[in-house]
Amino acid sequence: MTKRLIKNEISKKAVDFLLVYCGNLKPNEKLLIIFDETTQKLIPLFEESASKITEFIKINQIKQLSQHGLEPPKIVSRNMIKSDLIVALTSKSLAHTKARNNACVKGARYLSLAEYSLDVLENEAIFGVKKNKLNLLTKMETILNKGKIVQVKTSLGTSLELNIDKRLANNCPGFVEKPGQLGSPPDMEVNISPIEDYSFGSLIVDGSITHPELGLLQNPVSLKILKGKIYKISGQEEAKKLRKIFEKLNNPKTLVLAELGIGFNEKAKLCGNMLIDEGAANCVHFGFGSNSTVGGKNEVSFHLDFIVKNADVFLDSKLIIKKGKPLI
Structure with missing residues (x-):
C-alpha cells in the first residue's frame, strides 16, 4: 500500500472518529457542515462518513473569513439553529460568535474544526481525545x-x-x-x-x-x-x-x-x-x-x-x- 493510500485511510478513520466519538452523531439527526474554500477538499470525506449514519445532511459554504470570531452569513446562522450537530470546517473559528452561541442555546452540539486540513486529520492528536x-x-x-x-x-x-x-x-x-x-x-x-x-x-x-x-x-x-x-x-x-x-x-x-x-x-x-x-x-x-x-x-x-x-x-x-x- 502506498503512503498516500495509508494516509487516506488514516484521514477516513479520523473523520469517523470526529463524527461518531467526538460529535456523537446519531441516526436521523440533522447535521450541518460549514466550510470555506480552504477546507473544500475535506468535504467528501465528511459527507461519506456522515451518510453512513444520517440522511439529513446540509452543507453550507461561506467566504473565507479574515479572522477568528467574525459572524457567518444570516442564512447559515438560521441553519445552525435548526441543527442537532454542527461541524464547522472553516479556516477561521466561529466558536466565539453569537451565531454559535445562539445555536447552542437552542440545543445544537457544536464541533469547531477551525484550520483543519489533511495534515490535521493525519495528526495523532485527533485520537488523543479520551x-x-x-x-x-x-x-x-x-x-x-x-x-x-x-x-x-x-x-x-x-x-x-x-x-x-x-x-x-x-x-x-x-x-x-x-x-x-x-x-x-x-x-x-x-x-x-x-x-x-x-x-x-x-x-x-x-x-x-x-x-x-x-x-x-x-x-x-x-x-x-x-x-x-x-x-x-x-x-x-x-x-x-x-x-x-x-x-x-x-x-x-x-x-x-x-x-x-x-x-x-x-x-x-x-x-x-x-x-x-x-x-x-x-x-x-x-x-x-x-x-x-x-x-x-x-x-x-x-x-x-x-x-x-x-x-x-x-x-x-x-x-x-x-x-x-x-x-x-
Missing part, C-alpha cells in the same frame, strides 16, 4: 470555579496575575454528547475568562501564537500587561509581526486578556495549529480579544491564543500546575 479523562478536566473546572487570584510564573520570566473571582470555567473535553455543548477536537482544555480590567504583569510566550503569520515560535515574545490589556510587545521578528497585527486591528478590545486555558491532550505536540496547540498537555494558553460568549464581558470580533510551555500556576497561593502538569 472520554475517560473527563474527570480530570472536571476536577480542574471545579478548582478554578472556587478560586479568585491566579498567578502564572515560568523560568523565562513570566510573572502574571489574573482575577477569576465569580467567573465560571468552561470544560472543553474535545467531544460533545449533550445539547448545547461545544467541542474543538483535538483540543482538550479547561478555560476561564478573567476579570477584564484586572490582569497585570509580564507574559513570556515561548510556545506558539495561533496566527497564520506566526505559528510555532523560534524566539520568545514578551507581553507587558496592565489593567487587563497589552501595553508593550517586545522580542525579535515575531514581536514585530504581532505589533503589526494589533496595529492593523486598531481596537483596544483586541488587547484584552480574555482567557486562561489549560491543555490535557497527551498526544498533541505544538505545531502552530490552533486546536492542536491549545489542547497540548503541559501547556497553558492565554486568549486575547473576545470572551463574551464563554463567560466574559469583552465583545469583539477577534480572538488570538498564545501558548506557554512548562508554567507554574498558583491559585490563591496554592500550586495547582507545576511545570505545565496539573496537580490533580
